[in-house]
Amino acid sequence: MSYRLSVRALCEFTAKAGDLDLRFTPSPTAIEGIAGHQTVTRRRSPGYERELPLEGSCGSLLVRGRADGYDPAANRLEEIKTHRGELSRQPANHRALHWAQAKVYGWLLCQARGLARIELALVYFDVSSQRETLLLEQHDAETLRQFFERCCQGFLAWAEEELAHRRRRDAGLDALAFPYSSFREGQRQLAEAVYKATCTGTHLLAQAPTGLGKTLATLFPQLKAMPAQALDKVFFLTAKGPGRQLALDALATMDAPLRVLELLARDKRCEHPDKACHGEACPLARGFYDRLPAARAQAAGVALLDREGLRAVALHHQVCPYYLAQEMARWADVVVADYNYYFDQSALLHGLTQANGWRVGVLVDEAHNLLERARGMYSAALDQRAFADLRRTAPAPLKKALDKLQRQWNRLNREQAGDYQVDPALPDALLLALQQFVTAVGDYLNEQPAGLSPGLQAAWFDALAFIRLAESFAEHSLFERTLLSAPGASRRSRLCLRNLLPAPFLASRFAQARACVLFSATLTPQRYHADTLGLPGNHVWLEVTSPFRAAQLQVRIARHVSTRYADRQASLAPIADLLAEQFAQRPGNYLAFFSSFDYLEQVAARLAAAHPAVPCWKQTRGMDEAARQVFLARFAPGGRGIGFAVLGGAFGEGIDLPGERLIGAFVATLGLPQVNPTNEHIRTRLQALFGAGYDYTYLYPGMQKVVQAAGRVIRTPEDSGVLHLIDDRFAESRVRRLLPSWWQVD
Structure with a gap:
C-alpha cells in the first residue's frame, strides 16, 4: 500500500523552517492567482507546455502534482507564484519553500523525460503591476534526485505511521457497533439513509424531528462507511457552538481509534491577541516551523484535540494553537467545525480537500441555517465613515491611497439620487482606488513588524473581502448603496455586495465531497433548499418518521x-x-x-x-x-x-x-x-x-x-x-x- 501526497504537501512538511510570518500576505485571490498564471503562460513561446501532470515514487510514497509550465526549447521548468507588494520583503522561508517545490518538480520531469540537466525558474508575478521577476538556477538530474529523496526520507517515517494508523482506524470502524443497545424510533431510518448515500456517492437532504438524536444517527453510519468507501476525512459542520459539543460528545461514545479535531475561530485560539502573527512580535510565531514537528507528533497521539486538548499540546511546545490546529486538520480523521471552514470562499477544509485530493464525507448539522450563513459568507460591506476616520491617524504612506479612495467614494455619493440605491454594475474607478489602498497597506505591513492598528486592519480586511467578491459579481448578488448622512461636504455612504443566492458558490463545495448529508428538523419544502443551496439534481430527499405521537x-x-x-x-x-x-x-x-x-x-x-x-x-x-x-x-x-x-x-x-x-x-x-x-x-x-x-x-x-x-x-x-x-x-x-x-x- 502506497501513501499518496501532493508535491506541495511534501514540501510543506519537510522544507518549512523558521518563523510563522504573515506579513507578506494576504496573497492574491484565487481568481487573481489563476489570471496571473494565465498572463505569464500566455507570454511564453508557442511550444510552452502548461500544467504538466508529474509523479514519482520513493519507497512507499507516491508523490503527485502539476508543474506550472515547461519550455522545451530552453529546457526550463517554471514555478509561478503570484504576489502583491515588494518582493524584497518576502520572508526567506517562503522563498525556500518555493525553491523546494521547483526542485521536486524538476526531478519528476527529469525522471519522466530522461533529462540530464534542467533550468529551474521561480517566476514571481505581481498582480498589481503585472510585472514578472525571474529567479534562475541550473541543476543536474542527480542533484535533484538526491533532494527529492531527502524530502521523501523526511516524510517516510510519518507516512509509515499514517498508514499504520489508517489500517487501525479502518479495522476499528469495521468492527464498530452502535454505542447504545438500540436505535430510537426513526434513528435507524436516518442512519440507513446516510450509510446508503455515502456508499453510493449521493447527497442527502434529511428532515428529522428535534429530539431524534440526529448527531449520532449521521456520524455513526458515515464512519461505518469510511473503510469501504476509502474516505480520508469526515467533516461535521455546525452553525453554533452547542452543535460542536454535541458532535464531540457523540464521538466520545464510539469505540474506535479516531483522531478527532475541533476547529475554532482565530479569536478563540489566539494566546496573544495584542500581537501580530510573526516572530518579531509573537513568541509563539518565533521558530514555529522549527518546533512544529515535535508538536505535530504529540498531537497525532491525542485522540480528542478539542479546545483544551490542542491548547495543552501547543503551549507545551510553545507554538501557536490556532496554526497547530490548521496543521492537524491534515492528519485528523474527523474534523468538527463551523460551516465556514468548508463553505466559505477561502475555506480551509475545502482548500485542503482540493489540494490533497481527499475523499470526504460532509455532515451539515441544523442545515436550515446554511442559507443565511452562506449569504453572509458571500457578502461584503464597506462603511465610508470608518475609512474617513482612518485618514486622521493613518501612517503617512497610506494617506495618499485613502485620499484617492475618498474622492472616488464622494463622487459616487454625489451621483446618488435617493437614500438607498441598487446599481446593475460595479463602479470601476472606486474598485481601482480600493485595490490601490489594499496594495498600499500590504506594502506598509511588510515594513512594519508591529503590525496595524485595529481600525486599519479591520478596514484592510473589509476592503479585501469586497474586492474578492467583486470579481464574481453576477445575478446572485446586489450592489447596494445607502447614504448614511445628510447631503453636504461630509455626506457618507455604505456600500454592500449582498449575496441573495449562494447556490453558485456552494455547488462546487458539494461536488467536491463524496457525500454531503444536510439534516435538520425544518427542511420543508425540499425544492426551496435544493434551489437556494445549489444541491445537485440527483440528491435524495428523506423525511424521517417521527418518534413522537x-x-x-x-x-x-x-x-x-x-x-x-x-x-x-x-x-x-x-x-x-x-x-x-x-x-x-x-x-x-x-x-x-x-x-x-x-x-x-x-x-x-x-x-x-x-x-x-x-x-x-x-x-x-x-x-x-x-x-x-x-x-x-x-x-x-x-x-x-x-x-x-x-x-x-x-x-x-x-x-x-x-x-x-x-x-x-x-x-x-x-x-x-x-x-x-x-x-x-x-x-x-x-x-x-x-x-x-x-x-x-x-x-x-x-x-x-x-x-x-x-x-x-x-x-x-x-x-x-x-x-x-x-x-x-x-x-x-x-x-x-x-x-x-x-x-x-x-
Missing part, C-alpha cells in the same frame, strides 16, 4: 387574533388573556415567542397589568452568555411561569428543556422577514429565477423559525405539552402544509 402535542390556532403590524395594538389584550388562560389550566413553564422586542414588551406589560399573578421573565436586547443562562435556569422542573423571547433569537432553537422544564409554547407571529427595499429586491430576483419570490423570501424562512421554536416543547418520547399558534394565517392551507406532518392541529 400526535397526542403528545396539542396544537391550537388562535384564529381570532392577527399579529400583522397594523393589528398589533388590538392583539395585545387577546394574546395576554390567552397566555393567562393556558397558564391557569395547566400551571408550569412556558415560552412565548414574538416578532420583535417591542412587541414582546407590549404583551408582557399587558399581561402584568391584567394578570399580575402570572410570573414572567423576558429576553432582553444584547443578552450575554451569563444572562442567557440565568434566563434558562428559570425553566426548572416544577417551576411555573412564562419566558418571553424573540422568534429566531437565542432561545428559538438549540436549547433543550425536556420534561417539566417546558410544557408549552406560544408563537405570536409567522416570523416573516421585514418588508424593506433589500428584501423586495431579493423577492423580485428569486421570483425571476424560481417563480416563488414571496415564498422563498418571506414565507418559508418565517415558518422555519416557527417550527424550530415549537420544537422546544417535545424533546423526548415521554414529553407532552401544548402549542398555541397565534395568528389567523396559521389556518391557511399553504401555511399548514409547512407544519410537521405528525402534528394534529385543532
Whole structure:
C-alpha cells in the first residue's frame, strides 16, 4: 500500500523552517492567482507546455502534482507564484519553500523525460503591476534526485505511521457497533439513509424531528462507511457552538481509534491577541516551523484535540494553537467545525480537500441555517465613515491611497439620487482606488513588524473581502448603496455586495465531497433548499418518521387574533388573556415567542397589568452568555411561569428543556422577514429565477423559525405539552402544509 501526497504537501512538511510570518500576505485571490498564471503562460513561446501532470515514487510514497509550465526549447521548468507588494520583503522561508517545490518538480520531469540537466525558474508575478521577476538556477538530474529523496526520507517515517494508523482506524470502524443497545424510533431510518448515500456517492437532504438524536444517527453510519468507501476525512459542520459539543460528545461514545479535531475561530485560539502573527512580535510565531514537528507528533497521539486538548499540546511546545490546529486538520480523521471552514470562499477544509485530493464525507448539522450563513459568507460591506476616520491617524504612506479612495467614494455619493440605491454594475474607478489602498497597506505591513492598528486592519480586511467578491459579481448578488448622512461636504455612504443566492458558490463545495448529508428538523419544502443551496439534481430527499405521537402535542390556532403590524395594538389584550388562560389550566413553564422586542414588551406589560399573578421573565436586547443562562435556569422542573423571547433569537432553537422544564409554547407571529427595499429586491430576483419570490423570501424562512421554536416543547418520547399558534394565517392551507406532518392541529 502506497501513501499518496501532493508535491506541495511534501514540501510543506519537510522544507518549512523558521518563523510563522504573515506579513507578506494576504496573497492574491484565487481568481487573481489563476489570471496571473494565465498572463505569464500566455507570454511564453508557442511550444510552452502548461500544467504538466508529474509523479514519482520513493519507497512507499507516491508523490503527485502539476508543474506550472515547461519550455522545451530552453529546457526550463517554471514555478509561478503570484504576489502583491515588494518582493524584497518576502520572508526567506517562503522563498525556500518555493525553491523546494521547483526542485521536486524538476526531478519528476527529469525522471519522466530522461533529462540530464534542467533550468529551474521561480517566476514571481505581481498582480498589481503585472510585472514578472525571474529567479534562475541550473541543476543536474542527480542533484535533484538526491533532494527529492531527502524530502521523501523526511516524510517516510510519518507516512509509515499514517498508514499504520489508517489500517487501525479502518479495522476499528469495521468492527464498530452502535454505542447504545438500540436505535430510537426513526434513528435507524436516518442512519440507513446516510450509510446508503455515502456508499453510493449521493447527497442527502434529511428532515428529522428535534429530539431524534440526529448527531449520532449521521456520524455513526458515515464512519461505518469510511473503510469501504476509502474516505480520508469526515467533516461535521455546525452553525453554533452547542452543535460542536454535541458532535464531540457523540464521538466520545464510539469505540474506535479516531483522531478527532475541533476547529475554532482565530479569536478563540489566539494566546496573544495584542500581537501580530510573526516572530518579531509573537513568541509563539518565533521558530514555529522549527518546533512544529515535535508538536505535530504529540498531537497525532491525542485522540480528542478539542479546545483544551490542542491548547495543552501547543503551549507545551510553545507554538501557536490556532496554526497547530490548521496543521492537524491534515492528519485528523474527523474534523468538527463551523460551516465556514468548508463553505466559505477561502475555506480551509475545502482548500485542503482540493489540494490533497481527499475523499470526504460532509455532515451539515441544523442545515436550515446554511442559507443565511452562506449569504453572509458571500457578502461584503464597506462603511465610508470608518475609512474617513482612518485618514486622521493613518501612517503617512497610506494617506495618499485613502485620499484617492475618498474622492472616488464622494463622487459616487454625489451621483446618488435617493437614500438607498441598487446599481446593475460595479463602479470601476472606486474598485481601482480600493485595490490601490489594499496594495498600499500590504506594502506598509511588510515594513512594519508591529503590525496595524485595529481600525486599519479591520478596514484592510473589509476592503479585501469586497474586492474578492467583486470579481464574481453576477445575478446572485446586489450592489447596494445607502447614504448614511445628510447631503453636504461630509455626506457618507455604505456600500454592500449582498449575496441573495449562494447556490453558485456552494455547488462546487458539494461536488467536491463524496457525500454531503444536510439534516435538520425544518427542511420543508425540499425544492426551496435544493434551489437556494445549489444541491445537485440527483440528491435524495428523506423525511424521517417521527418518534413522537400526535397526542403528545396539542396544537391550537388562535384564529381570532392577527399579529400583522397594523393589528398589533388590538392583539395585545387577546394574546395576554390567552397566555393567562393556558397558564391557569395547566400551571408550569412556558415560552412565548414574538416578532420583535417591542412587541414582546407590549404583551408582557399587558399581561402584568391584567394578570399580575402570572410570573414572567423576558429576553432582553444584547443578552450575554451569563444572562442567557440565568434566563434558562428559570425553566426548572416544577417551576411555573412564562419566558418571553424573540422568534429566531437565542432561545428559538438549540436549547433543550425536556420534561417539566417546558410544557408549552406560544408563537405570536409567522416570523416573516421585514418588508424593506433589500428584501423586495431579493423577492423580485428569486421570483425571476424560481417563480416563488414571496415564498422563498418571506414565507418559508418565517415558518422555519416557527417550527424550530415549537420544537422546544417535545424533546423526548415521554414529553407532552401544548402549542398555541397565534395568528389567523396559521389556518391557511399553504401555511399548514409547512407544519410537521405528525402534528394534529385543532
